[in-house]
Structure formats: C-alpha cells, structure tokens
Amino acid sequence: MTEEETVPAVRADRLYKVFGKEGPRAVDLLSDGRHRDEISELNVTAAVIDVTFDVEPGEIFVVMGLSGSGKSTLIRMLNGLLEPTSGVVEIDGTDITTLPSNQLRRLRSQHVSMVFQHFALFPHRTVLENAAYGLEVSKTPRAERREKAYHALGLVGLEGWENHVPEQLSGGMKQRVGLARALTAETDIILMDEAFSALDPLIRRDMQTQLLELQASLGKTVVFITHDLNEAMLLGDRICMLRDGRVAQIGTAEEILNAPADSYVANFVEDVDRSRVLTAASVMLPPSEGLDSSVAPVHPDTTLANLFHRASRSPAPLPVVDDSGRLVGELDGSALLAALAPNGGEAGGAGVSGTGTTVTAEPGRPVSKEGGRP
C-alpha cells in the first residue's frame, strides 16, 4: 500500500484531553488501558482518550458519540481552541500543538473554519457582515470580502437576506449563515460541531442534502460531529464512533453496519435505518447471463430506500450500471430485503423485530418488520 502519497488534511495522533490539575498523571494511567471511571481519585475529567485518526482531503469525516463522550472537546483540539494534554494534531502536515499563538491564529484563518451548534452568529452584524467575518479577520479588502460573502450566501440559498440581522432569521436560515461564514473564509477544512442538531427534522434533512451537494462541488474537507447515527451514516465517508472518550470503531458506514467492532457499536447500529445507508453496489449480485436489458438501469450509489419501489414493480432484476456505462451487477427484491437484516440476516433476525419498535426514522419501521419476516 502506498499511504505516504497525500498528506492527511487532519491528523490526530494518540490525542488525550484530561481536564484537571492531575491531567498528565491521568494520561499515564489511561494509556495503560484504565477506564476513565477508574481514575476518579485524581479528580479529573478525561474527555478524550487515545484518539488517533487521519482525515483525507475532500473527505467528510464524522465523529459520532453520545452526550459527554468528548466530541466537542475533540473538535476544539483540532483547531487549537483547546490544547491537548498529550498527543499531536496535524493540519495539512503542520503540528499545531507546538505553534505559537499568532501562527495558530493564522492557520485557523487560512485553513480551518467552524460551524457551531447554536450558530454563534454575531447579533450586532448583518447577515452579510457575519458571512464576511473570516475575511475581515484576514484583512481582505472590503469590496472583495463583500463580493465573496454575497457569493457564499447565494450558495446556501440566502440571496436577498444580506442586509437582515440574524434575529430576523429562522433556525435553518441562521445555520445557513453559519455555513456561509465558514465557506466565505475559504479554508480547506470545515469543522462542524453538531451543526444540525438544533434544527427540526425537515430542515435538517434539507441541510444535510445541501452539505453533501456543497462538498461534492467545492471539495472541502469536513469534520462533522453528531450524536445521531443516522446522520453520521448519511453524511460520513468514514465514521469515528466515540465511547466515553475512546474510539470504539472507525470505518465506512457499511463497515460499521456489517461488522460492528463490539457490542456497544452493534447496539447502536440496530437502530439505524439500513435502507438509507446501504447502496446498490454493496448488496448487488454479479450480473447473470440473461439479464433483461429493457429494464431501466440503476446507479451503484443509489440507496436501497430509493430502490424498493422500482424493485417491487419490476418483474425482472434491475441492472446496476456505473458512470462509465458498464454493467456491474443486478438486484432483485429479495436481495434488497435480505440486506436489511443486521449482519447478513439469520442470527440478527429476531433482534431486528425486537428493536423494530425503537427505530425512529419513519420509513424504517415497515422495512425492518419485513426484514424480519422471511
């Protein structure tokens, strides 16, 4: 494998953050494998423990964990708002833990911007001035930064709102301004701390789709934090599952769905709406000889949720055809249904119907029931 070709956009290496006076000693104990509850006599809070990962340029890397699992602490170390107790953070190959504060500021303004859970818009500035903030900090001439802020506000669908103040906007619009502010700063990396958690479900879905579109066209590196695994699976090229400050598993959505590292992850995964995560490519069968070529083909990246209707209407299997027009596989209704059962089906069948009632996403319910029936 040739891993050394590209420098990771963000690299965390054996990262620890322990709040409290005895932090360094706690790190020694924790690195011997102790749980964070076992060091309670030191009177410290171990928020992030031994976290290591690389984020490739252009990737959406999702950090997922429950409340208090150390997500915010982790993301604040990635742009140097918090100093790690131990370990290294590299941004585009630069170790930021040793940077003097003025260089750290420069690095933030040129390479890393951030979107906040509660928007953190400046109430005394207009939408345009908010969006232009990053460029104002980097002393870009006024005309240029206004133009770029206009452009970014257009990208997030807020043209016409430039001269309003944040208080006049709805929650979803405020977060669009937050996103525009991060885009205007023209950094290659964007950190998003539970950026969509405060939005209601429909707007949230909108924002997720928009983020994916923007990322596809602008190629930003995104580190996205969420406590919602469905969101993680939808957005993330790769997902880092945090548990009590430690990494439980890092992998693509499919890897985590199909091979959970431990029972903790497996428990989480049961609640995921698999039909929105798995794609045609991951469940298709090799193309058979007599495939009916009159059936309209599907793209390998289509999620299963978008295939049920087609598959149930079509008597013949659906051909799967990639961007270059090559036939890569075929799909039928039974393959789709089988894919919905956890870990390939048999063992998990009972578990699925047992947890079917706790699945939150609307379309998940009928799907997982059907998945358990055969």
Next chain:
Amino acid sequence: MSAYTTGDAVTVPQVPVGETFELVINWLRANLSALFDLIGEVIGTSVRTLSDFLSEPSATQLTLLGCAIIAVGLATRGRARAVTVAVAAYLALYLVEALTGVLASVIGSLPGGLFYWAMELFDAGYVFPPLVLTLVLLVALLSIAAQRQWAPAGVVALAWLLVLVGQHILGVQFELFAVLIFAALAILISGWRLAVFTVLGFLLIISMDRWLEAMSTLALVLVATGLAVAIAIPIGILAAYSNRVSAVLKPILDFMQTMPAFVYLIPAIAFFGVGQVPGVIATIVFAMPPGVRLTELGIRQVDQELVEAGEAFGAPNMQILRGIQLPLALTTIMAGINQVIMLSLSMVVIAGMVGAGGLGNVVYSGIARADVVLGFEGGVAVVILAIFLDRLTASVTRFSPAARAKRMTVG
C-alpha cells in the same frame, strides 16, 4: 455600659489603623509630590477650562465646537480621511503659531480692511490669530460637507452664526443660547420629551440665578466622570479576562463604595489642597466602582460561543474585544457610566465642603447658615442636572450596534 471598664475586662491591643494610613499618606506626600502637583494641575485646568466654556465661551471656543460637530458628522459619513487632513493641518498651524507667533505677523502684513469691519462689529481691539485659524478650519470642513451635500453642516454653521451674532453684537447673555444647545443635544440623543424638560429645567436654574454654579458643577462632574470612566473601563476589562484580578478587585471596590465619602476628602486635601481638585479626586474614587463592575459584568455576559467563534476564525484578542465583546457589552457598560454620573452628582455637595465651588458650595452654605432658600434652590438645581444627564446617557445606548440590530427586528 460602663460596667465593662472595671473588673476583669480583657484588653484588646489597639491596632493603629488610622495612624498607619496617615503614615502612608505622609510618605506619599513627601516622595511623590511632583506627581500629585502634575495631576492636580491637569485636573484643575480641565475643570476650569470646561467650566469657563460652559458659562462664557469665547468666539474661538464656539467656533471650535461647531467644527467638532461637523467633523464628527463627516467622519461617520465616510469622509474620515479628508477630515483628518483638515484637522491635522489645523493642529500643526496652531502649534506653529503658538511657538513662533508667525501667524500674527502674517495677519499684521495683510491689508487692514480685511479685518476692520469684523473688529468693529464684534467690538474687538485686535485680531486673535487662533480665531482666524479656527475660522479657516470651519470653512474647510464646510466645503467638505458641501461636496458631500451634507445639509446638517449648514444647520450647525447657521446656529453658530446666530449664537455669535446674538452674544457679541446684540448682547444677549450666553445662558439662553446654552439652554438651546442643551435642548438640541437632548432632541438628537433622546427625544423631544427630554428637550422640553431641558428647556424648562435650565430656565428654572437661570431664574434662580444659579447658572454659573450649575455650569461649574457640570464641568466638575463631566471631568470626574470622564476620568473615572477612563480608569474604570480598562480595569473592568482586565477583571473580565482574569478571575484573579476580579477576586482581588471585589473587596477593593466594596471598600471604595461603602467608605463614607467624606473620608476621601481628608487625604485628597492633604495631596491637593482645597479647591476643585480634591473634589474631583474624591468624586472619582467614590463614583468609579459601578463603572468597573458593570464593564466586567457586561463583558462576561457576552455569549462565550460568540467569543469562541471569533477565536475559531483566527481573530486576535484585541479584535475580539473591539469587534464582539465591547459592542455587545455596550448597553451594560453605558448603564455603568450612567451610575458613575449619578454618583458623581451625589458627591457634588460633599465636594462643596472642600471649596470645590458650584452648587455644592451653594447647598453647603445653605446648611452652614441654616438658609432654607439657598439650600433648597441649590438642591433643585442639582436634581435638574441629574435628571438631564441620566436621561441623556440612558438614551445613548440607542446608537449601539446591538440596539440597531434590535430595531431592525422590530421594524
């Protein structure tokens, strides 16, 4: 009660608190007298100048006031550079004139016809070079305003001309114009209600024949407040940034605020003698604490996530302070300044005891002579000043960026 003095009373050793304080003061007087003289000189001069200006401004001072209003107006309307050039040129010429007197000789060499009519009109014996300079500045600023077609400059110039003509040619006393100027200020910053109050209240002061004292008090309060705020805001900022500074400051501020205000007068007199200066110093010490407290509170109240947003985009601390914390804390800070002004006014009478003059003196003589009329009239004049200053400073927050944003939401 005297039972305790006999028998087995435990003797508590006497700690020489007051004596130690006196020693410190004597040491300071002996070693830092030059510093205190300088401070006294600066404060004394500024109070006197301001008080003269408020009661009987010279033509030059009036012209300068007009210039200042127009300059600020133009600067906030995007002509800051041109205004700066004009003002800088003025200051340079002024300095040259003060050092060499070259302007006087230039004026002397010009044909007299240029000036005689004006001298005659204003009944002046000679041409005062700084006035000429200031007039030139006014013309320069007016021409910048004309370029911008900023009409209010014309209004200011007209008002200036009216006051000058009224005062020097018609001989109307300046007090009446001053009432109008204060009323204009009230309309601009607060609204017509305060303007009506201002006219009635200040006319009442004139009719009680307490105008000069009132202006002297106003000058004292303004200088004391200005200095107190100039000291309080930086300290408040430090306290907001550092928990340790805040912890140390808290008892000191409590002490400053609860110590009976009279007590400050004693060391103040020791350092600065009697007069306005010890009055100002005692007022600053007594009135400063709310300025510090509310500045600290205001900055600490700013949403931490907003500060973090500034940091996350790489803004230096100074820029976060100026661009985020201070604007959002402004309403609270202004409430603090308002408190400082109110406390200063309540110190005025006490300051009168050390010969600070003004309304304090009037009230104090009223007490000393058991003269109800004198005491009451002085007191009423203080109240009028207090209400005027209170409402005015309370309205200033209307111009803060945060308040402007609020208005947009409503509108």
